[in-house]
Amino acid sequence: MKKRVLSGMQSTGKLHIGNYHGALEHWVRLQDDYNCYFFVANYHSLTTLYQNSKEIYENTLQVAIDFLAAGIEPDKSVVFVQSLVPAHTELHLILSMFTPISWLERVPSYKEKMSNIELADLTTYGFLGYPVLQTADIVLYDANFVPVGEDQLPHLELAREIVRRINHYYGETFVEPLPLLTSFSRIPGIDGRKMSKSYDNAIFLGDTDEQIRSRIMNAITDPARIKRSDPGHPEVCNIFAYHRIYSSSVLSQIESECRMGKRGCVDCKKECFKNLIASLATVRERRYNFEKNKDYVKDILRDGSKKASEYANKVLNRLREKMGIIY
Numbered sequence: 001m002k003k004r005v006l007s008g009m010q011s012t013g014k015l016h017i018g019n020y021h022g023a024l025e026h027w028v029r030l031q032d033d034y035n036c037y038f039f040v041a042n043y044h045s046l047t048t049l050y051q052n053s054k055e056i057y058e059n060t061l062q063v064a065i066d067f068l069a070a071g072i073e074p075d076k077s078v079v080f081v082q083s084l085v086p087a088h089t090e091l092h093l094i095l096s097m098f099t100p101i102s103w104l105e106r107v108p109s110y111k112e113k114m115s116n117i118e119l120a121d122l123t124t125y126g127f128l129g130y131p132v133l134q135t136a137d138i139v140l141y142d143a144n145f146v147p148v149g150e151d152q153l154p155h156l157e158l159a160r161e162i163v164r165r166i167n168h169y170y171g172e173t174f175v176e177p178l179p180l181l182t183s184f185s186r187i188p189g190i191d192g193r194k195m196s197k198s199y200d201n202a203i204f205l206g207d208t209d210e211q212i213r214s215r216i217m218n219a220i221t222d223p224a225r226i227k228r229s230d231p232g233h234p235e236v237c238n239i240f241a242y243h244r245i246y247s248s249s250v251l252s253q254i255e256s257e258c259r260m261g262k263r264g265c266v267d268c269k270k271e272c273f274k275n276l277i278a279s280l281a282t283v284r285e286r287r288y289n290f291e292k293n294k295d296y297v298k299d300i301l302r303d304g305s306k307k308a309s310e311y312a313n314k315v316l317n318r319l320r321e322k323m324g325i326i327y
Helices: 017-030 046-052 055-070 087-096 101-105 108-116 125-139 150-170 209-217 238-246 248-259 265-279 281-291 294-323
Strands: 004-010 035-041 077-081 145-148 178-181
Touching (some): 004 055, 017 055, 017 145, 035 055, 035 294, 046 125, 055 077, 055 281, 055 294, 077 294, 087 125, 087 294, 101 125, 125 150, 145 150, 238 265, 248 265, 265 281, 281 294
Parallel strands (some): 035 077, 145 178
């Protein structure tokens, strides 16, 4: 039998090229070799959007559209919405009873987001405890593997610790998930930080050509380079990080000319824009077509959520029976 894979993304808005290269491309390749469950994590979005939750509905559709545009196929994978599978919240509650607060406070992204996100109050139980909900998301489908970037490994290790704790008390109840590392685990935003919707430094799959052009032309490059003739340092340049993805055929030439001061940053940005647009043309065209047919996308999500619920309820009942909370 094929092994199971589970992964999801928050519905905080349209997905960006970091999401695409860091996850979606990888997910598409997994579909032929694994039983895949991919979901829109709209409950997780409440950690930062609880004051503007009306945005989550449309954001959920936009993330699903990006899934489908990237090549996630409903005939190969179960595509669903977290809130349409009630087992997620019930298992989250149960697992929270077993999870020490100290385990949650040591997750690196907890302190990182606390210090970087200024538009939302993150001093909530939900934000501290969202890795427990992530654990519920994973174990409800007996996921053998979770495709992650390096920055997400601490979250998965926490999930593994919670699984071991439950299995210690109740016997082999949950599958202990393993990571599937993605090839592009960390793509910088235009300001040099990790690309993130929260940091307003992302290039989105749903952006227009002009929006993408503006983002690239405003990106931070080599801060030590003042004049066009100054030698550049591609290893510290955000645009060169994009060239590694979109300009592979001329990458060595770009690097050499930059280091020798023969290529200006403006010219480099223009070529980056041209190559990015060409590389993502098919994905962006599919996205445009799905955007015009949202009812079809909704049908896919409803059908997928029914399939997901059937499996999740079996796993939840397995734990209920062992704990003695089902009769």
